[in-house]
Amino acid sequence: MCASCGYPARPGHWTEAGAVDSHDRIRARFRRVEVLGRVLPAYGLTAHDGAQVPGIQVGTLSGNQTIALDLAELWVVAEKLAGRPVDPLDPCFIGGETD
Amino acid sequence: MAETRDGRVKLTILGGFLGSGKTTWLRHQLHEGRFPDAVIVVNEAAGTPVDDALLSKAARLVVLADGCACCEGRDGLVALLRGLCDERSRIDSGGERFGRIVLETSGLADPGPIIEAIRSDPVLIHHIVVSEIIVLIDAVNALGNLAGDPLGRRQVETADRLIVTKVDEGDQAGLPHLLATIRVVNPGAAITGAIRGSDAPLPDFAGVLPTPVAASDDASGAPLFPTRLAIDPSVDWTAFTVWLSALLHARGDDVLRVKGVVRTAAGRLLLQSVRKTVQSPEILPPQENDPSREDNTIVVIGRGYRAEDLRRSLAHFAGSRSG
Secondary structure, eight states, rough: OOOOTTTOOOOGGGGGGTTHHHHHHHHHHHHHHHHHHHTTGGTTTEEEOSSSSEEEEETTSSOOEEEEEHHHHHHHHHHHHHHOOOOOTTTTHHHHOOO | OSSOTTTEEEEEEEEEEETTSSHHHHHHHTHHHHHHHEEEEOOOOOSOOOOOOOOOSEEEEEOSSSSSSTTTTTTHHHHHHHHHHHHHHHOOTOOOOOOOEEOOOOTTTTTHHHHHHTTTOTTTGGGGEEEEEEEEEEEEEHHHHHHHHHHHHHHTOOEEEEEEEESSSOOOTTTHHHHHHHHOOOSSSSSEEEEEEEEEEOOOTTTOOOOOOOOTTTSSSSSOOEEEEEETTSOOOHHHHHHHHHHHHHHHTEEEEEEEEETTTEEEEHHHHHHTTTTOEHHHSSSSSTTTTOTEEHHHHHHHOHHHHHHHHHHHHOOOOOO
């Protein structure tokens, strides 16, 4: 249980396996939102993680916000907020990279 | 000791359609001294256990007879595995404790939901790592099962290792066609032959035309193909996991299998998924002299996309230029 927010401890998500210590984990969280920042704007969404509370804050440009606890949940939340399916093989991700 | 470096128990799932020879194969392997420190768990869909009588060579045998472990017997399986892990945790790591569990599924089980049950259980995820899915295929009835039963096909699709049993029975001329068909259904798995549990040579099937079989019910019908995806140094673990989690979320029904070793700060991680389920990665020893394992290369088996799309999409997520 997290003492500050009351979230119960979850089984570690597989995406969090690459970190050894707390420094790695914090770095990975910042890197995670950086990567999401390259993807979510295509759906009119933003991601924020201040590493203060567990989870990733996902928001729409109109201010609607939700917290996703891990990446599996994030994509479900993102689709709900965006109102359409999120697909990493979308032409906007595979056709670009020309600059 | 078979257990992993982080002390988790390896789980080998032995599946295959009804009557494919799972118990015969396992009995022979035990006779030859394989799986010496393993607990054998036999799941029988029917309430009356029979197979346990045949597996007397097992160091320890547990029967799970309250239904098929992938559906109605799932709670029973989780409770049984929890019990085994609990018991093992009381013995210290230097002591005599088992390092492997071999689960012989019922002939009606799909390995996918079993892995999902383990992964989603908060206790088992810390104790068990699925090391291999072995699926047995009976050479006599395989084509019928692949063509007529979506379950038979799903079993073959999820395997790491396929063992074609009873290769001395049935139509010898049709065997290469069967092997070519199995290769189309699962392009990534190793295929070997067996007769009553002993290894048997298989005919060469290169260039042989596969027999067309209908796609399983959840598939679009396009053929599966393997893609080797090199993860270059500009792609870090975090970017890779963001990408893979998105891919499995969006395309989990089409991406059947992902497997490979990725280098991270925590060490070499063995990553594997079956459909949408990724199991908790296993940390491998730093220098494993296994030439078949290439680090930072993953194999994706799926359908409904182009191999190039995966590379470009990953490069976009990681922010590296793909040219």
